Amino acid sequence: MIGKLNHVAIVVPDLTAATAVYRDTLGAKVSAATPLPAHGVTTVFVSLPNTKIELLEPLGDDSPIAAFLARNPSGGMHHLCYEVDDIRAARDRLVAAGARVLGNGEPKNGAHDRPVLFLHPKDFCGTLIELEQA
Ligand code: CO
Numbered sequence: 001m002i003g004k005l006n007h008v009a010i011v012v013p014d015l016t017a018a019t020a021v022y023r024d025t026l027g028a029k030v031s032a033a034t035p036l037p038a039h040g041v042t043t044v045f046v047s048l049p050n051t052k053i054e055l056l057e058p059l060g061d062d063s064p065i066a067a068f069l070a071r072n073p074s075g076g077m078h079h080l081c082y083e084v085d086d087i088r089a090a091r092d093r094l095v096a097a098g099a100r101v102l103g104n105g106e107p108k109n110g111a112h113d114r115p116v117l118f119l120h121p122k123d124f125c126g127t128l129i130e131l132e133q134a
Helices: 015-025 066-071 087-096
Strands: 005-011 034-036 041-047 052-058 076-084 115-119 128-133
Touching: 005 128, 015 041, 015 052, 076 087, 087 115, 087 128
Parallel strands: 005 052, 076 128
Antiparallel strands: 005 076, 034 041, 041 052, 115 128
8 A cells, every 4th residue: 555655754953954964964965944834844855866854843832843852852763754645545444454543634735735644653663654645
């Protein structure tokens, strides 16, 4: 059911510094910073030949990644994003299998303006999973 690895997301305490690490130290192509108020984050995407890295910095007072950063002050790996052909069909199949979908279960438009959902890490090997409509 899952397709390509769309991106690996890393939460960072300082998006400007993290972008410089990927652009200048690692020599990668990076996007401009994009605020996503509906998700409580600002993102930068790093383009790699086979996938992307999403750098995430908290945005606003009740950012969903604020607690993660409090536990991991230097930042850290936050989630994996897999592409699916039909996000509602994927959700229904996962819910029927007993998996927990975060939030109200309805896809929201994510960083690529495509519908996304998040799945509970306890149901997926301790890893937060984002599904994105391909
Ligand atoms: Co993501």
